[in-house]
Each structure stands twice: as C-alpha cells, then as structure tokens.
Amino acid sequence: MIELGFNDSYACECANPEHIFYPLSSPIISFAVEDPQNYTNIEVEVLLNKVIFIDISDKILLFREDNFDPITRIRRGRFYKKSNGGNPRDCRVPGYIISNPPHLQSLIVYIPYYNIKKKQLIAIGSPYSVWRVITTDRISTGEFLVTLKSRNTFGVIPEIDEEKIPEIHKKEIISELDRFVDIANRETPSSIVDASRNIAVSMIRSYIFTNNTENNKILEMDLGALIRKLNDDKKVLSASAGEIINRLHSRNKPNEKTRLDLRSVTEEDAELSTSLIGLLIQEFGWAK
Secondary structure: OOEEEEOOOOEEEEOOOOOEEEEOOOOEEEEEEOOHHHOOHHHHHHHOOOOOOOOOOOOEEEEEEEEEEOOOOEEEEEEEEEOOOOOOEEEEOOOOOOOOOOOEEEEEEEEEOOOOOOOOEEEEOOOOOEEEEEEEEEOOOOOEEEEEEEOOOOOOOOOEOHHHOOHHHHHHHHHHHHHHHHHHHHOOHHHHHHHHHHHHHHHHHHHHHHHOOOOHHHHHOOHHHHHHHHHHOOOHHHHHHHHHHHHHHHOOOHHHHHHHOOOOOOHHHHHHHHHHHHHHHHHOOOEO
C-alpha cells in the first residue's frame, strides 16, 4: 500500500509495510473536500493553505495530481487521508544524512483514500474549484487513479458589461448572476436547474420590460408567459433557451415526474441550463 509522508523539507512515498519512505520529486499536492455544499470556515482556510500539518480535520483529503489537461479541463490523480495510526510517525528515510540513527524522521503520514464515488463533487485547492468525478480506476500500486472534470462555469457564462443591463433592474440582476455562478460551482444539478430558471425569469423580464415600459404586467409574468412574449417579439432563440430551462425545471417537480414519467435531472442537464443562461446574456447584448 502506498503512503505519503511529509515534513517541512520534503515529501516521501512508502510502498511497503516497513514504512521506509522514498523522497518524491516535487509532487503536486492540494487539499480537497468531498462535500462542497457544506463547507465550514475552517475547511475553506485549509483548502487555501499550502502547508501539511497535523491538526487537520478528518474531512480534509490530499489530492496528488498525476496530470492535467487545461483544454478539456480534465485532471487525474490520487486521494489520501490522514492516517489514524498515530501522527506524526517516526519513519526511515534512506538517502538523507540524519543526525539521529537509525535514519528516522518524524513525518505526517497520509494513506490512500478509496471511498471516492463516480459523479460526486470534490473541491480541490479552493472552495470555488469544484470537480466532478468521472471514473475511478484501480492501478498496480493498489491505489485508485481518479479522473475528474472541472465544474467551474466562469468560462461558460460570459463576462457581463454592467453598463448594458437595464438600469431599473441592474443591481438585482448583477446580484443574482453572482449568486448563480456560486450555485453553479457548488450545488447539485437540481439546485442549478432551479437557479437557472430563477435568473432566466429576472433577465427575460428585465429585457422585455425595457422595450415595453408601458406594460407593467410584464413584471408579474411567469416564465411561460415571458417566453411567449419573446416569440411575439421575434426573439426565437432566446425564447427557445427559456423554454428548455423551463422544461428542465419541471423535472424537479415530483408530480410532473410521475405524471409524465420523466427522468431525474442530471449533471449534463445542469451544464446545459448554465450554458443557456450564457446564451441569454449574449442574445440580450449584455456581454462584454
């Protein structure tokens, strides 16, 4: 079983029960948390920390990165958790001149973590760097090599030009978009679809009202009525985006799921609804 050991000077790897640790050449190590929806302030601070230390929460994992592709936003690596078998631990480290025979160093030891599950979300290195598990594959060392895809949506939603948003609703829409990006990074697919519908209503309502200020009832319309209004105004692509978001939202309603025999909302549905919010921003001319 592979274990990792750390002190202030170096990181080591052990591949046998004798706890003989062999120095690693600059491994890329980050803190990780399995449950992005339920951070504590302490865990956020640890995620941003770069120092391995003893008094770390059992909820905090280590992620050892093996490779990363910035184009596909795919990364692969292995997860470890703090050993409960006594930390720090005296371990033999060959290849170093140590003044205290028999070549013992006091190391903080982490052991492989095997409970990573497909499709779960994990924050790595930052509370806003959220990744979805795609596959877990057992490798020759006995560890699991985990493949993850970025959940970050900052590249999907275009940057907003605040001056282009209608003044009457500017503050509300900017605030809701900030909240939506946070939800899209951290919450479940169902929550993301719900949030997509809410922000879509605010955006479409504001866009239509700006061009129809004499009709105050626009501010009271639900998404279905707003979509029909977009079609009347020949904004067919925007209307189609709103319609898809509206239909995805209905899958969150237990009565609709039963009545129409609908499948549950998936991660891919959440990604689609997020992309459609980006499309509405572009279509309304609010992007930089």
